[in-house]
Amino acid sequence: MTSPQSGTPSTSSSAGCAEPELQRQFDETIAHNQRIEPRDWMPEGYRRTLIRQIAQHAHSEIIGMQPEGEWITRAPSLRRKAILFAKVQDEAGHGLYLYSAAETLGADRADLTERLIEGRQKYSSIFNYPTPTFADVGVIGWFVDGAAICNQVPLCRSSYGPYARAMVRVCKEESFHQRQGYELLMTMMRGTEAQRDMVQESVNRWWWPSLMMFGPPDDDSPNSAQSMAWKIKRHTNDELRQRFVDMTVPQAAKLGVTLPDPELRWNEQRGHHDFGAPDWSELKRVITGDGPCNAQRMERRRTAHEEGAWVREAATAHAAKHNKRREEGTAA
Numbered sequence: 001m002t003s004p005q006s007g008t009p010s011t012s013s014s015a016g017c018a019e020p021e022l023q024r025q026f027d028e029t030i031a032h033n034q035r036i037e038p039r040d041w042m043p044e045g046y047r048r049t050l051i052r053q054i055a056q057h058a059h060s061e062i063i064g065m066q067p068e069g070e071w072i073t074r075a076p077s078l079r080r081k082a083i084l085f086a087k088v089q090d091e092a093g094h095g096l097y098l099y100s101a102a103e104t105l106g107a108d109r110a111d112l113t114e115r116l117i118e119g120r121q122k123y124s125s126i127f128n129y130p131t132p133t134f135a136d137v138g139v140i141g142w143f144v145d146g147a148a149i150c151n152q153v154p155l156c157r158s159s160y161g162p163y164a165r166a167m168v169r170v171c172k173e174e175s176f177h178q179r180q181g182y183e184l185l186m187t188m189m190r191g192t193e194a195q196r197d198m199v200q201e202s203v204n205r206w207w208w209p210s211l212m213m214f215g216p217p218d219d220d221s222p223n224s225a226q227s228m229a230w231k232i233k234r235h236t237n238d239e240l241r242q243r244f245v246d247m248t249v250p251q252a253a254k255l256g257v258t259l260p261d262p263e264l265r266w267n268e269q270r271g272h273h274d275f276g277a278p279d280w281s282e283l284k285r286v287i288t289g290d291g292p293c294n295a296q297r298m299e300r301r302r303t304a305h306e307e308g309a310w311v312r313e314a315a316t317a318h319a320a321k322h323n324k325r326r327e328e329g330t331a332a
Helices: 019-031 044-063 065-069 078-103 109-117 135-152 161-189 193-212 224-229 237-255 280-290 294-307 309-331
Strands: 265-267 272-274
Touching (some): 044 065, 044 224, 065 078, 065 294, 078 109, 078 161, 135 237, 161 193, 193 237, 193 280, 280 294, 294 309
């Protein structure tokens, strides 16, 4: 087991220990807010839960390139194209980071990709909604990346070391994405009436799906309790959703748009905003494959994977050639 700060192995060794003793060491590490590292013993359920969560997170980053990627060639200026292109590249990098973290748990990246393409693993429901206007690029940055920050900053303290460390860089970049989205919307709100209407219309479409990003309500979230006990997650879905609403309401007022929720108001007693409930039946439809763009997103991912086969084959051949030369050099 390792300390969260130094990553230095503890003096206790798992070699030769019986499973009850290994379980005791694992529980003690979790209780002391220390990190589990790949070389440490861990319960099989903990490992499976992490692989599922990290893979779903990685898939979301990769599929998440599509909604905004559609606007790279149509962005209204060279500056906006460059910003958008950089952001989409960032999302690809996040996905690769996370697949690497899953591999430290023994997962195979090719297998995870197959599971995604075959529909056996999920990705975030938010990326199944269309982006018909350029204002959607700004609203995705503001809402979707803002929600991602609420979700992912606590993951920097996740009990699994490689996941927690990957989140540090991811969160810094997501924060930048949130700000560029908000800056784009501020620019549009200073523009024409048609541009302001476009922003409001986009806000109306994305608000409720963004609240759904945090998952179902706590009393209908089957995996949350165990993930919290293992300290993979640090906050419940409802706590994170509340944090997002409290963060976003003053930003909306500053921007000059209305959030489409008649129940939204400040609750002095709670010290938080009250807000209405999303349509949870819609969330279930989208995550089971019946969202507006589910089929399109998966078809594009499947095509990209098939058309990229030659790249993977070339990389494998190059690695084999490099290893052979190194072995020959060592033998000489």
